[in-house]
Amino acid sequence: MMAAIVAAESGERVTLLEGNAQLGRKILISGNGRCNLTNLAADDRKHYHGNHPHFPRSVLRQFRLEDTLAFFDNLGVAFREEKRQRLFPVSDQAQSVVDLLEDQMKCLGVQVEMNAKVVNGDCRSGFVLRVGDGRSFECDRLVLASGGVSLTRLGADRSGMDLAVDWGHQVTELKPGLVPLISPEKYLAKMQGLKIRAEVSAEMQGGRRIVDTDDLLFTKYGVSGFTILNLSARLVAELGSRPVYLKINLFPGQSPDEISGMLAERWNRHPHRSLELSFAGLLSGKLVRPLLDHLGYEREAQVERIDKAIRWQIACALTAWSVEVSGPRPFDYAEVTIGGIDTDEINPDTLESYLVPGLYFAGEMVDVHADLGGFNFQWAWASGTVAGRRHGN
Numbered sequence: 001m002m003a004a005i006v007a008a009e010s011g012e013r014v015t016l017l018e019g020n021a022q023l024g025r026k027i028l029i030s031g032n033g034r035c036n037l038t039n040l041a042a043d044d045r046k047h048y049h050g051n052h053p054h055f056p057r058s059v060l061r062q063f064r065l066e067d068t069l070a071f072f073d074n075l076g077v078a079f080r081e082e083k084r085q086r087l088f089p090v091s092d093q094a095q096s097v098v099d100l101l102e103d104q105m106k107c108l109g110v111q112v113e114m115n116a117k118v119v120n121g122d123c124r125s126g127f128v129l130r131v132g133d134g135r136s137f138e139c140d141r142l143v144l145a146s147g148g149v150s151l152t153r154l155g156a157d158r159s160g161m162d163l164a165v166d167w168g169h170q171v172t173e174l175k176p177g178l179v180p181l182i183s184p185e186k187y188l189a190k191m192q193g194l195k196i197r198a199e200v201s202a203e204m205q206g207g208r209r210i211v212d213t214d215d216l217l218f219t220k221y222g223v224s225g226f227t228i229l230n231l232s233a234r235l236v237a238e239l240g241s242r243p244v245y246l247k248i249n250l251f252p253g254q255s256p257d258e259i260s261g262m263l264a265e266r267w268n269r270h271p272h273r274s275l276e277l278s279f280a281g282l283l284s285g286k287l288v289r290p291l292l293d294h295l296g297y298e299r300e301a302q303v304e305r306i307d308k309a310i311r312w313q314i315a316c317a318l319t320a321w322s323v324e325v326s327g328p329r330p331f332d333y334a335e336v337t338i339g340g341i342d343t344d345e346i347n348p349d350t351l352e353s354y355l356v357p358g359l360y361f362a363g364e365m366v367d368v369h370a371d372l373g374g375f376n377f378q379w380a381w382a383s384g385t386v387a388g389r390r391h392g393n
């Protein structure tokens with residue numbers, strides 16, 4: 001839609017082929033139906049990843065945060081900032097974003113063809129695109145922006161990437177990103193549904209430590225929530241080749257010393273309490289019971305009988321609770337796809353294919369993915385804009 005708008009603004013005759021019966025289905029479900037459009041830190045390249053981490057640089061420079069804000073402001077979207085510098089429409093409705101993009105395309109005369117799933121095509125002399133129902137479309141310049149493969153129920157698949165493969169392009173390995181993680185640790189299932197705020201870290205190969213503090217959700221399969229989704233894209237790269245252990249600090253920013261001191265104070269005040277009850281009001285009972293069992297502490301032990309060394313061990317366990325994760329949930333639970341069209345084959349300044357002149361790529365189908373928090377849309381808006389422009393001719 002961005003590419004169509006930009007191309008139409010410069011006077012080109014534009015047709016948009018959409019496989020679904022509805023435009024922007026991923027926008028509609030994004031941010032829990034509220035659409036986290038972008039982020040105040042969107043210009044910081046550290047939030048964008050791929051096989052070639054420098055690839056997004058030129059595109060992100062050509063269409064910055066201020067351009068996103070100006071573009072949507074012009075459409076009529078007012079923004080509100082939420083935690084982690086995320087920007088949402090004040091309407092709290094993703095639908096309004098799709099409605100305004102559609103209206104802009106209408107005003108610019110973009111011809112929109114719905115239920116037009118492209119199944120194959122030619123690129124020998126201009127482009128011919130054939131749609132499942134037999135229709136075909138011709139053009140001299142083509143932007144492929146068919147998205148990632150996650151959420152097949154929304155019509156996502158590899159069809160756009162396969163078309164590029166037919167025309168000589170390569171697709172790097174596809175993996176689910178921004179995705180809940182599976183844990184083999186069965187006791188976690190007893191905490192299913194519990195959401196807490198925690199600091200989660202993991203050590204990557206080579207010793208680099210990644211860390212995030214936010215919501216942590218326990219599920220039937222393992223762990224989820226903002227912090228896990230955010231760390232997942234980097235962890236997924238290592239999962240499979242070795243076991244990965246998350247370190248969870250249930251008291252973000254606090255050390256074992258501080259927690260041990262805090263427990264000593266609580267236990268002195270109420271020495272008759274059981275170990276389990278001594279955490280009441282501090283940590284959820286849904287977490288404390290299975291965790292103490294897992295760690296092998298007697299829940300019923302009176303705290304006055306627990307010595308300093310054990311108290312210290314408990315404090316260490318609560319600030320560096322180790323949880324093994326073994327893999328990501330499947331693509332249908334992932335917000336983005338890691339991998340895509342190999343960026344070695346795309347001009348980073350124009351997004352034109354080096355292999356097929358006149359062919360451009362945008363959005364998630366390219367081997368670029370970003371952190372949670374509006375950065376994936378920023379890449380979609382920026383790359384759509386750059387791919388939609390006519391460069392230098």
Ligand SMILES: Cc1cc2nc3c(=O)[nH]c(=O)nc-3n(C[C@H](O)[C@H](O)[C@H](O)COP(=O)(O)OP(=O)(O)OC[C@H]3O[C@@H](n4cnc5c(N)ncnc54)[C@H](O)[C@@H]3O)c2cc1C
Pocket residue numbers: 017018019020023024025026027029030031032035036037038116117118119145146147148150151154155156157159160334335336362363364365373374375376377378380
């Ligand atoms: C649950 C969820 C929540 C998300 N929340 C956010 C968020 O709040 N903020 C954020 O930044 N990112 C979010 N994302 C990620 C974001 O939605 C995507 O990165 C973004 O939509 C990618 O844009 P795109 O245009 O490249 O692909 P898409 O939005 O997937 O659009 C691709 C379009 O191409 C169509 N298409 C595919 N193949 C064909 C074909 N062969 N022929 C014709 N049409 C075809 C599809 O039907 C689709 O309409 C979320 C993703 C999910 C799954």
